[in-house]
Amino acid sequence: MPLPLSPAQTVQLAQSAYAMRLDSDLLTAVQAAGPGGEHFDIASGSRFTGVSGLSIPGGSSRTGFGYVAHGKAGTPRHGETLICVRGTEPTSVHDLMTDAHISAARSPLGLPVHEGFKNVAASIFGQVQTALRGRNPGTLHIVGHSLGGAAATILAEALIGTAGIKLYTYGAPRAGVDSHAQVVTKALGTRNVYRVYHDTDPVPMVPIFPFCHIPVGEVAYLLRGPGALVSVSAHLLDSYAKSVGQSGWTGLPVIAHRRFSLDTVDDLLAQAQSAAVGPAMHSIVVLRLIEKILGILLEAAGAVTGLALFGGATVLDKMAAALSSMAAASLAAAERVVEFVNVVMRFLGKQLLAKGAKLTAAFLRWLLSMLVTVIGGFAMQAIRSFR
Numbered sequence: 107m108p109l110p111l112s113p114a115q116t117v118q119l120a121q122s123a124y125a126m127r128l129d130s131d132l133l134t135a136v137q138a139a140g141p142g143g144e145h146f147d148i149a150s151g152s153r154f155t156g157v158s159g160l161s162i163p164g165g166s167s168r169t170g171f172g173y174v175a176h177g178k179a180g181t182p183r184h185g186e187t188l189i190c191v192r193g194t195e196p197t198s199v200h201d202l203m204t205d206a207h208i209s210a211a212r213s214p215l216g217l218p219v220h221e222g223f224k225n226v227a228a229s230i231f232g233q234v235q236t237a238l239r240g241r242n243p244g245t246l247h248i249v250g251h252s253l254g255g256a257a258a259t260i261l262a263e264a265l266i267g268t269a270g271i272k273l274y275t276y277g278a279p280r281a282g283v284d285s286h287a288q289v290v291t292k293a294l295g296t297r298n299v300y301r302v303y304h305d306t307d308p309v310p311m312v313p314i315f316p317f318c319h320i321p322v323g324e325v326a327y328l329l330r331g332p333g334a335l336v337s338v339s340a341h342l343l344d345s346y347a348k349s350v351g352q353s354g355w356t357g358l359p360v361i362a363h364r365r366f367s368l369d370t371v372d373d374l375l376a377q378a379q380s381a382a383v384g385p386a387m388h389s390i391v392v393l394r395l396i397e398k399i400l401g402i403l404l405e406a407a408g409a410v411t412g413l414a415l416f417g418g419a420t421v422l423d424k425m426a427a428a429l430s431s432m433a434a435a436s437l438a439a440a441e442r443v444v445e446f447v448n449v450v451m452r453f454l455g456k457q458l459l460a461k462g463a464k465l466t467a468a469f470l471r472w473l474l475s476m477l478v479t480v481i482g483g484f485a486m487q488a489i490r491s492f493r
Contacts, residue, residue: 108245113350116274118142120251123192126170145183151175154233159200174237187243193252214264219282227260256281280317287318296321304340306331308484328361341488378449426471
């Protein structure tokens with residue numbers, strides 16, 4: 107079985123993809139990759155471009171998005187191929203528009219994914235196919251940071267069946283919904299997906315439910331970020347490089363998947379309320395509990411089916427309607443939803459609701475919108491400052 111690239115190698119390679127945005131000389135990528143790329147012939151590789159932005163006049167641009175390089179003869183990577191995809195360039199309005207374009211589109215396997223990320227992957231795919239023609243690699247190593255990690259995930263999906271695939275992402279946002287995560291995880295194999303994120307990095311927290319990470323659930327390499335609050339600096343590749351150091355994959359902490367249900371939601375609410383004592387506003391612990399509780403409540407309300415193919419305001423409207431209906435079902439359900447609302451209100455720094463407060467769909471829509479705006483704002487701050 108082919109060995110994976112090391113954490114230190116993949117961080118360096120993720121960084122090298124950014125060198126290709128405006129520079130077509132692959133020697134620049136060789137220098138940026140350093141020792142991480144020593145077994146791949148990057149200098150003789152193929153730079154690819156991608157389209158970011160929106161499909162409106164003047165709303166998009168094509169720039170370099172990374173490269174394909176083949177393993178050098180006489181090295182352990184001979185017969186393998188490397189694909190590196192860059193993330194958002196903070197000075198690019200079109201890249202930022204891609205990040206914000208959260209409507210759903212069909213992935214290569216026909217599953218619902220983030221439209222902006224899918225469009226970038228689709229604009230790259232043909233060039234990657236050309237670079238692979240006649241090579242028949244045994245293994246594809248696909249690496250990406252931030253937006254590049256999400257695009258790399260969809261690109262890996264499109265390349266299923268081409269070769270064995272190992273996917274490495276750092277601080278990547280969620281690429282698709284649960285059905286997408288389930289199918290792609292099964293096709294790639296959980297052990298072939300190396301998702302690394304800092305617990306205080308805001309970018310992996312977007313888009314919110316119903317979008318999901320692969321590998322499905324919380325099987326990932328979870329690194330401690332700075333402090334207990336959402337941290338912009340946690341998204342920096344330099345921060346990831348320091349966190350992984352020279353450790354191998356077995357030396358990094360792994361968070362295993364836990365299946366939560368409505369039976370456990372009260373315990374999670376209690377944890378959130380306990381964690382919310384003191385400086386709860388923007389607490390990373392509280393935010394992760396909010397995400398879990400929201401998903402459980404919406405699943406219990408039967409709101410997951412039907413959310414998958416909608417983006418933007420429609421998703422928030424459906425989520426708010428589902429929570430409102432749940433609150434109206436019984437006194438116990440209403441109290442549970444009010445508890446959840448107050449956890450969110452405390453996180454946002456807003457005044458708490460009184461016990462027995464009436465929850466309207468309009469109010470819940472506003473609350474969810476505020477939550478999305480705050481998390482998205484953190485993510486944008488991180489993206490704009492990470493270089």
